[in-house]
Amino acid sequence: MPKSFTDEFKVDKEVFENTGALDIILDVDSNYFIDPALLRICTLPEFTKASELTEEYFSNIIVLLKHSKSLGDMYWKKADRLLTFKEIKGTCLGYSNQGTSGNAIGKELRKNILETIKELQKSGEVDPVIFELLNVFQEKVGCDRVSDLLTYILRKQIVEYNIRINNELSVPQDENGLCENPYNQTSILLLPKQILSPLPITECFDDIDFACSENERVRNEINQYFDLGERKKLTKEEIDHLLKVKIDYRNEMISSYKKIVATEYDFDNDPAGEIIWYRISKDKVNDYPLELTQPHSIEEMGTVVERICQKFKKLIEDNGLWRLLYDENKPKHETAAQLLFYGIADAYCSANNIDLSREVHNGHGPVDFKLSIGAAQKILVEIKLTSNPQLMHGLKKQLPLYMAQENTEKAIYLVIDNGHRKRLDSFQDYYNSLKTEDRKKVKYILIDGNIQESASRA
Structure with missing residues (x-):
């Protein structure tokens, strides 16, 4: 079942809030990242010089590459070593689903990054801040990889921060002064909220207008290189090219x-x-x-799972939970709905001594759920928003595959309507055309997750 740090170690939430740390969920990775832009304003003692440390680290790589005359020489190898590290576990953050032995940045990707920096040097000096923008222009580098690198560079400061607050909280500690996560037996590394963001500021730098907001000439020069049409976004490949050939664009962007x-x-x-x-x-x-009631057969279990799904439906439609599916009227990612169902379903199961398992298939959080009696009797729950283009694919391909993997013939397809009427109509027409026995295997439940008007307006 999901458990936060404060609940697991029975820490007063107000006392914990004073530490400035994020109260992580110990068995669910949350998609927050260390945002390099936020390092500059962090006031916690362990991180006041974090931005300087990262800039110095990146500067060392740039200097080494400047002295390198060929790929693989002494300076190149030293620069490569600075990008070589093992992923640091324990933060319960990010998308990564690798084992502890995997490199956060693999050999080939390191080579590509170093070659890019070396290429940039041909047109002038390279500001170390360019490493903070890697996810904008470097293929196969996202905000999670940049965050992994920052976690590695700041590992000493992170450990010092955890030792201090663990002592303040009087929680159980190992010989290194860290807490152990009971769900994966790794040392917990709490991070301050001041440096975390769900979407790093650098994500907006593929916006043409933003990068060139103060320089009309640079914008016009971009149009000479690419037929942008009505596009507002540049691809990573296009940004990479501009950084290398147009020093004005690079300077404007930085x-x-x-x-x-x-x-x-x-x-x-x-x-x-x-x-x-x-x-x-x-x-x-x-x-x-x-x-x-505690289920004792697959039929009784089916009733339990359906009652949980129907209760979830009512909470969204009648008790205001639809609000958690939106951010200022903009639909959130499907993961928000999946996590919400996980929390609701698990809480009801725990309150009634029923076990619920969360299944992870794509490395991006809970996608389907399994309630089982023993090893053979299982029911899966798959969740999709109607805004998801894979709505039909989920029923046709994904769910049958999951059912085969779990060796079960019972599932519920939980569809949350947040618009896209045509897609929903097509899905319903397809589902209704299925054979009766197929519809018995996969039950379809529709939830109205659209934005509701207030009672007065309604």
């Missing part, structure tokens, strides 16, 4: 980035929905209890 006034993410309201589901689901289950 200048714009440095001018950004970084602001801390609103963890209280959590617009991205990465962690708020945990608190809200517990509160809702307490407010709207559901009595379930």
